[in-house]
Amino acid sequence: MSHNHPEIIDNLAVDDSSNNFYQNVMQKQMTRREVMAGVTAATAVVAGGPVLTACSDGTGNLVAPVPAVSSISKSLADRVVIPAGYTATTLYRLGDPTNANDAAGMAVPAYKNDGTDTDFANRAGDHFDALYYFGMSAAGTFELNNSARGLLCMNHEALTEFYLHQAGVNFGRGSGNKRLSAQVLKEVEAHGISVIEVARGTSGNGMSHVLAGTKNRRVTARTPMLISGPARGDARLRHKSYTANGGTFGDGINVQGTLNNCANGYTPWGTYLTCEENWAGYFFRNKSDQTRRDDIERYGIRTINPAGATQDAVGFQGLNWDTSDGNEDEFKRFDCTASGADAAADFRNVPNTFGYVVEIDPFNPAAPIKKRTALGRMGHEGAWPGKFVAGKPVVFYMGDDGRFEYIYKFVSTKAWNPADVGGGIAAGDSYMDSGKLYAAKFNADGSGTWLELAPGQNGLSAANGFGTQADISIVTRRAGDIAGATNMDRPEWAAVNQINGDVFFTLTNNSGRGNGAATELPEIYKGGQDIGVDAANPRVGNPNGQIIRMLETAGDNSALSFRWEITVFGARADDAARNVSLLTSVSDFSSPDGLWVDPRGLLWIQTDDGSSFTNGTGAAGSGSEALSNNQMLVTIPGEPGQTPVIKRFLVGPKGCEITGVDMTPDGKTMFVNIQHPGEVITGVDLTKPATFQSHWPGSSPTADAASGTARPRSATIVITKSDGGIIGM
DSSP: OTOOOOHHHOOOOOSSTTHHHHHHEEEEEEEHHHHHHHOOHHHHHTTTTTOOOOEEEESSSSEOOSSOOOOOOOOSSOOOOOOTEEEEEEETTTOOOOOSSSSTSSBOOOOOOSSSSOOOBOOOOOEEEEEEEEEEEETTOOOTTSSSSSEEEEEOOOOOOGSSBTOOOOOOGGGGBOOOOHHHHHHHHHHHEEEEEEOSSSSSSSSEEOOOOOOOEEEOOTOOOEEEEETTTTTTGGEEEEEETTEEEEEEEEEEOOOOEEEEOOOOOOOOEEEOGGGGGEEETTTTTTTTTTGGGGOOOOOOTTTTOOOOEETTTTGGGBBBBTOOOOHHTOOOOOOSSGGGGTTTTTTGGOOOOOEEOOOOTSOOOOOGGGGGSSSSSEEEOOOOTTHHHHHHEEEBOOOOEEEEEEEEEEEEGGGGGOHHHHHHHHHHSSSSEEEEEEESSSSEEEEEOSSSSTOOOOOGOOOOOHHHHHHHHHHHHHHHHHBBEEEEEEEEOOOTTEEEEEEOOOOOTTTOOOOOOOOTTTOOOOOOSSSSSSSSSSSOOOOEEEGHHHHHHHEEEEEEEEEEEEBBTTTTTOOOOOOOTTOBBBOEEEEEEOTTSSSSEEOOOOOOHEEEEHHHHSSSSSSOOOOEEEEESSSOOOOOOOEEEEOOOOOOOOEEEEEEETSSOOOEEEEEETTTOTOOTTTTTGGOOOOTTOOOOTOOHHHTOSOOOOEEEEEEESSSSSSOO
């Protein structure tokens, strides 16, 4: 395809040979972009690339631009499918060594993938999720525009634990069953984050993992880190003291590990933000503990079922780490039952040390890792930055992934100073520990308001438990309830156009919307009433989700008001009742999840579908048959009010989720994560590989792995254009 596709770069003659192609395009389009997007040249230069907007058809009407890729067909094959002219290779897989050697200097063995492997503190974790590429200089420092060498940070959200162990495992709690400590250790260390050095070779745009890189490391659910911001040292984060893995924990400041890291964010001072989503699912709570209805239960750690009966309860992960046969406190902490005389005698408060945005300095392994509590506690999907404008606050957008949960943003007290680029975790202290937290209210007329979550604002007061900002930081969900934020259809990822400040959120689905049933237990959530449809969430029992766009007043991400519109509704093309966006067989999708606006303004959409689109079991043509594995699509949103043209760019292997995407600054290398291929394990016999749903990635990510014998592995793939050009152009 032509590098200067007219719908992408407005027929401007540009040089795409340099590593700063995005910046070159931006500079040549600046006059037009200032008019169309209302931005200054200085703002655009800081943002690093051009915005794509609609083009004129000569009559004054705006025509939505179209991505310069051919839309591929759906696929149910056990391989990655991408357009002709593109190549995909595997970079980093579950169990691959993160470092050449461990801390003792011993070589980390190659992964056998038979359940006998150990030492996941030095191996890739499971369930690869969000990722971000940081350019790195020859001196090992943050260098924004370096496309040839960098650090790739990625999350390891959860586990397909069945394949981690040699012969399965008994997860039950009954009859005194205990988990083997070695198995628990493996699972705990298979969570968290990988930081790996990557580099191009002497030719081509592919990437390889530099095993000898000095900054390669794993951060896991065992790693010591610090609480920072309003909740630091709060009594509700203190618990029984214990020592493990080089740290002593229990004082409400020093905490151990990060869990269920889903989406992410980044900062211009060169740090990585990883976000704790379904952390509540790791905790057990005995039915003897009938306290804390409004705080711990608001996050899903319950001891009472919908019928009102008390019961022993464990989160949906059901891993029961607290039953480890070694009786280690670092694993016992996952039993949060209030069993002792006070909080210092048990682990009742350990859940309050999770649910935050976690900041990591990838360039300085010795720097402390900090949980930024000013950004609230929830099922954090991510923390995506708004535009960085000198003299204006730094803004992060966040989704809380739960049915009827909220969209939030954090606005720093300190104004952005470009001198802080590369400042690392110390710069984060000045921006992320002090600011204002807001929840979004969507009005039926297309307007919206940001509701401040602070004592004395929007109904929050000491009388209802919110006398300090720490109260709001720890029980953010209930603060949103009281303030009157709009209940959304599972806010997943956000993406911000770094030129015009437009914000996009995926609302992935919500089976409970308007279905006539009580939403939650009466004492926990809004009286347990059915929550009906509204303008921003207009579909009953929404199985397919939608993408919503927010346009902040005057393009200012720190504004207190916005306009909004639904960009596109997910649906099967053959589902006339739900396909209100008139998607076709080459553009239909369901359950949008991952989302990214690249530096040119292309919007990349990734799916994690549980509906019949991917999981259907009906006969062909029935409308309930599976149509495709999960996928990644691309579009250009155009101007407000326009329906975007969507192209299908990638389809993954069987059982996977597509999640996590980024590019090098020159646009020639794309990184994508393939999570949990072969996730369906019902009826699987580990001694009979033919029963596995998937064997991906096999010998090649784009080769059909259906006839293989290997256990499936999550992995990062690298996509390049075969002609060495710019992806999507």
